[in-house]
Amino acid sequence: MNVSWVDTHCHLSLDERDPKELIAEADDVVGIVIPGVDLRSSVAAVELAARYPDRLGAAVGVHPHDSVGWEMIRNEISDLTETAVAVGETGLDYYRDHAPRDTQRASFAWHIELATERDLPLIVHCRDAFADVYRMISESGSGELTVLHCWTGGTRWTRRFLELGVMFSYAGPITFTTGETIRLGAELVPPDRALVETDTPYLAPEPHRGEPNRPAWVRHTGAELARVWGLSVEEVAATTTENARRVFGVPG
Numbered sequence: 001m002n003v004s005w006v007d008t009h010c011h012l013s014l015d016e017r018d019p020k021e022l023i024a025e026a027d028d029v030v031g032i033v034i035p036g037v038d039l040r041s042s043v044a045a046v047e048l049a050a051r052y053p054d055r056l057g058a059a060v061g062v063h064p065h066d067s068v069g070w071e072m073i074r075n076e077i078s079d080l081t082e083t084a085v086a087v088g089e090t091g092l093d094y095y096r097d098h099a100p101r102d103t104q105r106a107s108f109a110w111h112i113e114l115a116t117e118r119d120l121p122l123i124v125h126c127r128d129a130f131a132d133v134y135r136m137i138s139e140s141g142s143g144e145l146t147v148l149h150c151w152t153g154g155t156r157w158t159r160r161f162l163e164l165g166v167m168f169s170y171a172g173p174i175t176f177t178t179g180e181t182i183r184l185g186a187e188l189v190p191p192d193r194a195l196v197e198t199d200t201p202y203l204a205p206e207p208h209r210g211e212p213n214r215p216a217w218v219r220h221t222g223a224e225l226a227r228v229w230g231l232s233v234e235e236v237a238a239t240t241t242e243n244a245r246r247v248f249g250v251p252g
């Protein structure tokens with residue numbers, strides 16, 4: 001039996017643990033996308049990905065939490081896209097509100113433009129900001145290249161975003177006992193529109209909830225999607241891995 005996964009959102013460039021070990025132990029993970037959240041982690045993501053070109057890809061961008069001052073590093077981020085597989089992570093977070101909302105929106109709008117210009121996928125963080133993320137993506141018309149990372153939408157928002165042609169990336173919360181809303185939304189998503197991720201080091205799936213996450217645990221999220229869809233784990237692994245290859249070119 002040959003099951004392999006792609007972890008499409010794994011913050012190895014923010015992690016204090018040795019990435020080499022985390023990558024090595026994840027022996028059924030054939031690809032990993034490493035998103036940046038600021039200039040430093042974006043540079044680190046590009047450098048790390050260059051060491052494992054067949055298996056890793058870097059995304060470069062400014063997280064909504066870190067978006068104050070994004071204009072000052074836009075040229076550097078833009079240059080880094082030359083060696084990146086995606087732009088991000090970017091998006092809107094109205095739950096924590098670490099940055100003023102108009103700053104988050106300006107930064108997000110610029111990332112959307114950059115991804116469109118470079119013809120790269122866009123990795124979007126969306127927390128308590130469904131309406132504004134929906135509006136900005138639909139206005140840009142860039143749906144097909146948009147990945148909603150750690151998607152937590154229920155049936156209503158999932159249905160609306162489906163119409164935009166976006167990809168839905170599922171993380172640990174779909175495995176939580178509190179994840180019923182997410183599971184109901186996921187029932188509506190055709191497997192060829194779904195991806196899996198860990199969001200390492202955050203949001204470890206069950207049965208590891210609360211521990212520092214690792215790419216090897218992406219299989220728990222995949223197994224939950226298999227239960228939701230009534231498919232085999234092998235089918236979900238094969239489909240989501242093929243989707244990751246199509247969207248990110250990872251594994252290369």
Ligand SMILES: [Zn+2]
Pocket residue numbers: 009011035089199
């Ligand atoms: Zn993230």
